[in-house]
Amino acid sequence: MAAEGKIDPMHQFAIEPIAPLHIGPYDISFTTSAAWMLVALVIVVGFMAIGMRRELVPGRWQMAVEGLTGFIDNMVQVNIGPEGRKFVPYIFSLFTFxxxxxxxxxxPLAIIPGFHPFTTTSQFSLTGVLAVLSFSMVVIVGFWRHGLHFLSLFVPHGTPKPMIPLIAVIEFISFMVRPFSLGLRLFVAMIAGHILMEVFGSFIVNGLNGGGVGWAVGGLSFLFIVFVVALELLMCVIQAYVFALLTTLYLSDAINLH
Structure with a gap:
């Protein structure tokens, strides 16, 4: 945000209460983050509801839903195998959300005075919860299917006996870091892109107000922001895919003990 010549790119990530509510010392207010998560949920449910109409001649919505579910189903089949079919609803929900x-x-809703979109995935509190949810499912599935034998995941097949203690510790640390890296990757990618767009947007405004050389700076910043927006659109898809893909790979480890 540009105010009095200053740039505050972090202002866009501030969570503000819409309907304040406190129960004792606990703040359970309905916030901008919760509102935009609800918007995302409504869009996903609406997309599925419209696309799941069984029409004799499939329409565009139905073809889009079938194509997306087929894409997720293929991802799960390739990475987990036939037993992964039961996880398709979860991976699909994770990817689409x-x-x-x-x-x-x-x-571009910021053109409406006092209104701007909020990227919930730029909050580590959300991406971390999604990562912990996926990680918890991996652990539960692993112990449910293999019992204590699931711990053999930390000792790769063929490891020399003298190296087992060291390798087991390294593998365990690597395993426990998974939810952190999974949530952090999405969080960093989203927050970095939005900071760049905010900074270049401020350059454009300040440049146009400055005149002369400012116009050149503003025009150059406009070209940069077009490139950043295009890159950010690509990153939106890639990050959703990577999150879903890594979840299937972790589930594959739990099921097949790779």
Whole structure:
């Protein structure tokens, strides 16, 4: 945000209460973050509801839903195998929710005074919860299917006996870092792109107000922001795909003990 010549690119990530509510010392207010998560949920549910109409001649919505579910089903089949079919609903929900949350944060709604989109996936509190949810599912599935034998995941097949203690510790640390890296990757990608757009947007405004050389700076910044927006659109899709893909790979480890 540009105010009095200063740039505050972090202001866009501030969570503000819409309906303040406190229960004792706990703040459970309905916030901008919750509102945009609800918007993403409504879009996903609406997309599925419209696309799941069984028409004799499939329409565009139905073809889009079938294509997307087929894409997720193929991802799960390739990475997990036939037993992965039971996880398709979860992976599909995860992918579509993250994708929609990423995209709606890029909508140019800031042209409406006092209104701007909020990218919920730029909050580590959300991406971390999604990562912990996926990680918890991996652990539960692993122990449910293999019992204590699931711990053999930390000792790769063929490891020399003298190296087992060291390798087990390294593998365990690597395993425990998974939810952190999974949530951090999405969070950093989203927040970095929005900071760049905010900074170049401020350059454009300040440049146009400055005149002379400022116009040249503003025009150059406009070209940069077009490139950043295009890159950010690509990152929205890639990050949703990577999050879903890594979740299937982690589930594959839990099921097949790779």
């Amino acid at each position: 993250i994708l929609v949350s990423n995209l709606i944060g890029l909508l």
